[in-house]
Amino acid sequence: MDRQPSPLWTNSSSLLRKTGTWRSAKPEYILSPSPCLGACPVNGRIAEWIGLLMEGDVKGAWLTLVDNNPFPAIAGRICHHPCETVCNRQQMDEAVGICSLERHVGDVAMREGWSFPVPEKEGEKSVAVIGGGPAGLSAAYQLRRLGIKVNLLEQQPQLGGLLRYGIPAYRLDKKIVDYEIRRIIDMGVDVELSAEVDDQHALQKLHDEFDAVYIATGASQSKALPGLDYSQSWVIDSAEFLSATNAGEPCSLGSDLVVIGGGSAAIDVARTARRLGKSVKLLSLEPEHLLPAQKTEVDEAIEEGIEFVTAAQMQSVSKDGGSLILECIRINFNQGEERGKFTINPVPGSEFQLRTDAIIPSIGQDADTSRWQSLLDSDGTVVKTDDCWQTSTQGIFAGGDVASMDRFVTQAVGMGKQAAAEIGYYLEQLLSGSPVMNANETEFSEINTNYFPAAARNKQADLEVDDRLQNFSEVQQPLAEDHALAEASRCFSCGSCIYCDNCYLYCPDMAITKLKHGYEVKSDYCKGCGLCVAECPTGSVVMLEEGQGTA
Numbered sequence: 001m002d003r004q005p006s007p008l009w010t011n012s013s014s015l016l017r018k019t020g021t022w023r024s025a026k027p028e029y030i031l032s033p034s035p036c037l038g039a040c041p042v043n044g045r046i047a048e049w050i051g052l053l054m055e056g057d058v059k060g061a062w063l064t065l066v067d068n069n070p071f072p073a074i075a076g077r078i079c080h081h082p083c084e085t086v087c088n089r090q091q092m093d094e095a096v097g098i099c100s101l102e103r104h105v106g107d108v109a110m111r112e113g114w115s116f117p118v119p120e121k122e123g124e125k126s127v128a129v130i131g132g133g134p135a136g137l138s139a140a141y142q143l144r145r146l147g148i149k150v151n152l153l154e155q156q157p158q159l160g161g162l163l164r165y166g167i168p169a170y171r172l173d174k175k176i177v178d179y180e181i182r183r184i185i186d187m188g189v190d191v192e193l194s195a196e197v198d199d200q201h202a203l204q205k206l207h208d209e210f211d212a213v214y215i216a217t218g219a220s221q222s223k224a225l226p227g228l229d230y231s232q233s234w235v236i237d238s239a240e241f242l243s244a245t246n247a248g249e250p251c252s253l254g255s256d257l258v259v260i261g262g263g264s265a266a267i268d269v270a271r272t273a274r275r276l277g278k279s280v281k282l283l284s285l286e287p288e289h290l291l292p293a294q295k296t297e298v299d300e301a302i303e304e305g306i307e308f309v310t311a312a313q314m315q316s317v318s319k320d321g322g323s324l325i326l327e328c329i330r331i332n333f334n335q336g337e338e339r340g341k342f343t344i345n346p347v348p349g350s351e352f353q354l355r356t357d358a359i360i361p362s363i364g365q366d367a368d369t370s371r372w373q374s375l376l377d378s379d380g381t382v383v384k385t386d387d388c389w390q391t392s393t394q395g396i397f398a399g400g401d402v403a404s405m406d407r408f409v410t411q412a413v414g415m416g417k418q419a420a421a422e423i424g425y426y427l428e429q430l431l432s433g434s435p436v437m438n439a440n441e442t443e444f445s446e447i448n449t450n451y452f453p454a455a456a457r458n459k460q461a462d463l464e465v466d467d468r469l470q471n472f473s474e475v476q477q478p479l480a481e482d483h484a485l486a487e488a489s490r491c492f493s494c495g496s497c498i499y500c501d502n503c504y505l506y507c508p509d510m511a512i513t514k515l516k517h518g519y520e521v522k523s524d525y526c527k528g529c530g531l532c533v534a535e536c537p538t539g540s541v542v543m544l545e546e547g548q549g550t551a
Contacts, residue, residue: 024528024545024546025528025530025543025544025545025546026521026523026526026528026543026544026546027503027521027526027528027530027532027533027541027542027543027544028521028541028542028543028544029497029518029519029520029521029540029541030495030540030541030542031495031496031497031540032440032441032442032494032495032496032539032540033441033442033495034046034047034088034441034442034492034493034494034495034496035083035086035087035088035441035442035494036083036084036086036087036096036098036494037083037441038086038441039082039083039085039086040068040082040083040410040414041079041082041408041410041411041413041414042068042069042075042410042413042414042417043068043414043417044065044067044068044069045064045067045068046083046098047491047492047493047494047495047496048064048496049061049062049064049065049105050096050098050101050488050491050493051491051493051496051498052064053101053104053105053484053485053488054485054488054489054491056485058105058108058109059109059112059114061105062105062106062108062109062114065102065105065106066116068414068417069138069410069413069414069417070116070137070138070141070180070183070184070413071106071134071137071138071180071413072102072103072105072106072109072180073103073106073107073109073110073176073179073180074106074163074172074176074177074180074409075099075102075106075409075410075413076099076100076101076102076103076104076105076106076107077099077103077171077172077176077474077476078167078171078172078409079099079102079408079409079410080294080408080410081098081099083098083099084096084097084098084099088442088443088444088447088492088494089490089491089492091444092444092449092452092454093454093455093456093457094456094457095457096457096487096488096490096491097457097458097459097460097479097487100458100459100460100478100479100484100487101479101484101487101488103478103479104478104479104481104484106180107478110176110179110180115183115186116141116145116183116184116186116187117187118186118187118188119144119145119146119147119187119188120147121147122147122149123146123147123148123149123427125148125149125211125212125427126148126149126150126151126210126211127143127148127149127150127151127210127211127212127213127214127423127427128150128151128153128206128209128210128212128213128214129143129150129151129152129153129213129214129216130153130197130203130206130213130214130215130216130217131153131154131161131215131216131217131218131400131402132152132153132154132156132159132160132161132181132191132193133160133161133162133163133216133217133218133400133412134161134162134163134400134409134410134412134413134416135216135218135399135400135401135402135412135413135415135416135419136152136154136161136214136216136400136416137152137159137181137184137416138412138413138414138415138416138417138420139214139216139399139416139417139419139420139423140152140184140189140416141184141187141416141420142416142417142420142421142424143420143423143424144184144187144188144189145187146420146424148423148424148427149188149190150188150189150190151189151190151192151210152189152190152191152192153192153195153197153206154191154192154193154194154195155194155195155196155197155217156193156194157193157194158193159181159185159191159193160174160177160181161218162218162409163177163409164177164246165239165242165243165246166239166242166243166246166265166268167242167246167268168242168245168246168268168271168272168275168472169246169472169473169474170271170272170275170468170472170473170474170475171268171474171475171476172474173474174246197217198371199371199372200371200372200373200374200375200376203215203372203375203376203396204375207393207395207396211395211427212395212396212397212423212426212427213395213396213397214396214397214398214399214416214419214420214423215372215383215391215396215397215398215399215402215403216398216399216400216402216412216416217367217368217400217402218367218400218401218402218412219364219365219366219367219381219401219402219407220239220365220367220368221365221366221367221368222237222238222239222361222363222364222365223363223364223365223366224361225260225314225361225363227314227315227316227317228314228317228359228361229317234253234254234324234357234358234359235358235359235360235361236253236358236360237360237361237362238259238261238265238266238269238360238361238362239265239365241269241272241360242265242268242269242272245272245276251273251276251278253278253357253358253360254278254356254357254358255277255278255279255357256278256279256280256281256323256355256356256357256358257270257273257278257279257280257281257356257357257358257359257360258280258281258282258283258326258354258356258358258359258360259273259280259281259282259283259359259360259361259362260282260283260284260314260359260360260361260362260363261282261284261361261362261363261364262282262284262285262286262290262291262292262293262310263291263292263293263362263364264292264293264294264297265362265364266282266284266293266362266363267282267293267297267298267301269360269362270282270301270306271297271300271301271304271306272472273360274304274305274306274469275468275469275470275471275472279305280305280306280307281306281307281308281309281354281356282301282306282307282308282309283309283312283313283314283326283328283354284308284309284310284311284312285311285312285313285331285333285342285344286310286311286333286335287310287311287333288308288310288311290333290335291310300462300475303465304465304468304469305465305469309328309354311330311331311332311333312328312329312330312331312352313328313329313331313344313346314326314327314328315327315328315329315351317359320355322357323355323356323357324355324356324357324358324359325353325354325355326353326354326355326356326359327351327353328351328352328353328354329346329347329350329351329352330346330347330350330352331344331345331346331347332344332345332347339405364407365401366381367381367382367383367401367402367403369381369382369383369402375393375396376391376392376393376396376398377391377392382401382402382403382404382405383398383402383403384403385397385398385399385403388422388425388426389403389415389418389419389422390422390426395426397419397422397423397426398419399412399415399416399418399419400412400415400416403415441494441495442494442495442538442539442540443539446494446495446539446542447492447494447537447538447539448534448535448536448537448539451500451502451537452490452492452537455486455489455490457487457490458479458483458484458486458487458490460476460477460478460479461476461477462475462476462477463475463477492537492538493537493538494538494539495538495539495540496538496540497518497519497538497540497541498537498538498540499517499518500537501514502532502535502536502537503519503532503535503536503541504519506531506532506535507526507531507532508529508531509525509526509527509529510525511525511526511527512532528543530543
């Protein structure tokens with residue numbers, strides 16, 4: 001009896017069976033933004049540089065970092081790290097320590113002496129940058145990368161702005177400030193120190209001499225606390241106090257101080273005073289859970305013996321011998337929907353007193369816009385700009401605290417970067433763009449957590465409290481190299497392919513082709529089973545209905 005050939009078996013190639021006609025959906029490789037990228041003030045490609053760090057390519061990680069932020073060692077110490085609050089990893093255990101990793105990369109760069117290249121081609125265009133703080137330096141850096149000539153004018157005797165004069169050394173050593181600023185200046189930035197642009201005539205002169213002007217003078221005018229006589233010797237403004245103590249000047253305000261305010265600057269004042277041997281109370285309108293300062297700062301301040309008197313208001317001050325008596329009252333604090341639009345309601349019968357030797361108000365600062373009022377429109381206490389950071393006068397741009405109420409260092413750095421790009425467009429020179437990404441951020445549900453074992457966060461150690469109060473040494477200590485690599489390995493690399501070969505290995509139809517750097521779906525053979533998507537650790541493969549493209 002003749003055996004009939006099986007209709008399911010052939011000695012010929014299976015490539016003849018184009019099973020792709022069976023599917024209704026097809027996997028597609030995408031580059032989706034991680035949530036941390038969207039939250040980053042400088043739009044840094046966090047998953048990318050952490051991935052390079054994970055592979056041991058620290059210089060590659062640094063180069064990726066400084067594409068958007070020239071201050072990784074600084075930002076790694078003082079950034080308010082909104083990226084960590086949206087990290088997908090926290091839905092599994094704890095957020096990745098992005099800030100500590102950035103500090104690690106920045107410190108390695110300083111130790112190895114890595115520098116920024118001088119532009120290969122010098123253009124003819126020139127820009128005057130007014131202000132040598134975070135926003136001005138960031139803009140100068142990005143403009144020099146375009147080959148644009150930059151003249152940087154700073155009214156202080158040294159560059160750095162808030163980084164130098166406002167943030168104490170226990171948070172940011174000034175040697176780090178010097179190093180990361182020097183890298184920018186060495187790119188060929190012309191610097192004029194003690195050069196104040198104090199009126200509209202001086203600004204107009206710069207406008208006439210340069211192709212564009214960028215104003216980044218910060219917020220230099222302290223807000224006055226109503227009912228407080230600033231002419232008294234027992235009152236000193238927080239900015240003046242920090243500038244003096246950062247310069248090593250002695251503090252002769254007495255042994256007991258009250259700091260009024262709840263933001264980072266107020267905490268810096270209080271912690272600085274503790275290091276000078278003072279007893280400190282911090283009086284704030286906000287209750288403790290609504291303090292504008294970072295929680296870490298508040299926790300460290302409490303550890304250092306600072307007494308917080310929250311949800312309370314000073315009503316008056318009187319002298320009692322050699323001391324001051326602050327008449328205070330408890331309040332109900334309503335935060336409001338907009339920044340600074342809070343309301344307070346005193347609680348009847350809740351009056352109390354605080355006894356102290358001196359008062360340091362720290363309730364915020366405003367920009368000085370009056371000097372240019374005939375040339376630039378202002379919006380309240382900030383210079384008015386359009387979506388491109390251009391002011392009401394064509395060719396004059398502004399950013400940082402002088403043009404925004406977003407008062408964080410890395411936000412100022414991001415604004416400087418954005419303004420430099422807009423100035424580049426204005427001068428017909430373009431910054432190179434980042435890779436095109438899918439519009440939708442990668443969600444936690446798209447991560448295959450089976451490929452990520454539970455791992456506790458590698459946290460930076462702090463100096464012991466007794467040691468902290470003896471000097472201004474940095475409180476937060478760096479991660480050891482092995483701990484930094486272990487922390488980097490906790491990153492999900494959300495939305496980014498890590499070339500793990502899972503899609504290639506798990507495909508039952510061998511419909512995935514490995515390329516030199518990546519993968520490709522063979523449409524003729526993919527049945528749309530979705531195994532590649534299910535086994536992708538990072539959510540960088542998605543299923544799309546036939547005919548549907550990525551956003």
